[in-house]
Amino acid sequence: MSSGNSNPRSTTGSAVRSSGGGPRINAPARPTQRPASSAPRPGNRPGLVKPAPKAKARKARLLISKIDPWSVLKMAFLLSVALGIVTVVAAIVIWTVLDLTGIFDRVNQLLGEIAGSEGEGFDLRQFASLGQVVSFATIIAVVNVVLLTALAMLAAVLYNISSTLVGGIGVTLTDD
Secondary structure, eight states: OOOSOOOTTOSSSSOOOOSSSSOOTTOOOOOSSOOGGGOOOTTSOTTOOOOOOOOOOOEEEEEEOOOOHHHHHHHHHHHHHHHHHHHHHHHHHHHHHHHHTTHHHHHHHHHHHHHOSSSOOOOHHHHSOHHHHHHHHHHHHHHHHHHHHHHHHHHHHHHHHHHHHHOOEEEEEEOO
16 A cells, blocks of 8 residues: 555545545535525514424323332431421521621620619620530421421321321322
């Protein structure tokens, strides 16, 4: 395969033309006017295709006759843990906002005026420090996790018992 001229664009030798280079020599000219058959129709926009007719929506009536208690337990546990985290974070944010806005100082002044000047200064931060608020919010969150998980499991079991008597909840699903 060794030839004297390895350049494919060479003008000497065989007439090899690369397909990617340069404009086409005999390219057809674009028409300047539209053909008569594609003239715009009154009321219709030219070049648009009619959409396909919409199919009728299918409906299915289903009956929820049983709920798996194990899946309810797992889902309720995860959601209640998320709610517990939100509770603790909200308690921290609220305490920080109250402290930054000076609400604790104003309450201390109000309680000092009510008690009179004889009493030693009352400090609300001793009774509601950030650590105590976070501890209380964490205890509330843990209790909520246990209670919400147990109540959701109990609700699933009670639904299964009552659905055997009544038949369950009917649901209609449609296909849009």
